[in-house]
Amino acid sequence: MFDYLIVGAGFAGSVLAERLATRSNKKVLVVDKRNHIAGNAYDHYNEDGILVHKYGPHIFHTNSKDVFEYLSNFTDWRPYEHRVLASVDGQMVPMPINLDTINKLYGLKLNSFEVEEFFESVAEKVPVIKTSEDVVVSKVGRELYEKFFRNYTRKQWGMDPSELDKSVTSRVPTRTNRDDRYFTDTYQAMPLHGYTRMFERLLDHPNIKVMLNTDYHDIMDFIPFKEMIFTGPVDEFFDFKYGKLPYRSLEFKHETLNTENYLAAPVVNYPNDNLYTRITEFKALTGQQHPKTAIVYEYPKAEGDPYYPVPRLENAELYNKYKKLADETPNVHFVGRLATYKYYNMDQVVAQALTLYKKLTEKSAEEAPRKPAISGSTELVEKLVARSPSKP
Ligand code: FAD
Ligand code: UDP
16 A cells, blocks of 8 residues: 555656655655656766757756755756857847847947846836736837747747736846846756756655556556645646646757767757757756767647646636646645646746645644544553553
8 A cells, every 4th residue: 555646757746755755654656657757857868878858958946945955965966057049130149138139139339227228218118017028028129029039939839929928938037237147046056967867866765666657547546545646737637627728848859969069058049040949958058078969959839748838817717727626636636837737947846846745744743643543632542651561
């Protein structure tokens, strides 16, 4: 009998498995329908021996000391601050848009104050910022929106930024200084030996059993368990009762090139050209030395493995219907990017999983006093044990 059946060996499932097994001494079975652990963060050495991320570039960054310290129990880190160039008007310019982006793009020599004035002069007045278009045009105006955001977003999401929630393009800031880092979080680092190695250590405990190549539907009637933690798509769990929740997919085209370096930055974004959105060169992320280099192209698709929930009002409303069902389903806990339909980064999923663990332990602590077999009061049981004559 397992205490928990955990569906999915990604961040959500693996963090919960680790906590429940090591801190609560629970017996846990983790199943994943894929042939590997680590979910979308899975990395592996390709046939040329280069460490690549199977499901596109995963860069760890967080402001949460708790999350960083927690994961540090399972990996050493390689300090890494991510940088991206965008290919726009035949030039490679820093993305997020910063002072250098504007100067290079327009052949100017503005300083920070002047670029701020420039943004103010081109920004459009938007009384209430609701959409992903509003976010950008209200900061940098329509021309830069068209050059950097509109087409990238249309490619990535299959819809116009005006149809997407403001949270999507809000992920990318605008800067008036020369900071060209993609993220400004306090903790920015890559797991020194890769994500998969970190997951191996998360799941390495006698209380944890892992079954790969296994859809939970195929085993749940044969393997007894008390509670389930579900990290797959929430609509699928309920057999699409209210219809399909839209998830955006990607096709990854991996290549190894017979050259030591290929890109001018770890990632190059192509907002306006090509069918792919961006190219990543993995060695820049991992720091690996190798005479060849491995890259991946990301081609957005509507169908295929669900990678991104699509943040927009009508989808949030549909999700809320599923959430109500989820909340009413006893002994099943929904957590992670797909199961809670949230465009979460890895650190947010770890935080969400740690929060659920806390909730589960509080719940079992509340239930514990009801369990004693002799009497309703644990105190009484303790007294009885204390009074019993000691063995010779
Ligand atoms: P997942 O990793 O998706 O794990 C869910 C698991 O459940 C999967 O392995 C799946 O096979 C399994 N499963 C589903 N259904 C079943 C079933 N019926 N039976 C058995 N198993 C099942 N985050 C960052 O912080 N930084 C980044 O740079 C970054 N880059 C990203 C790039 C891309 C292209 C993508 C798609 C995501 C990126 N993310 C990034 C987000 C990151 O991948 C997620 O936040 C994180 O992996 C989510 O973890 P999870 O456990 O919720 O889900
Ligand atoms: N975006 C864009 N142009 C860019 C980079 C990002 O329009 O050059 C928009 C796009 O809608 C994208 C969103 O901002 O989906 C969030 O970008 P991020 O790099 O965070 O996407 P992720 O790494 O999650 O795919």
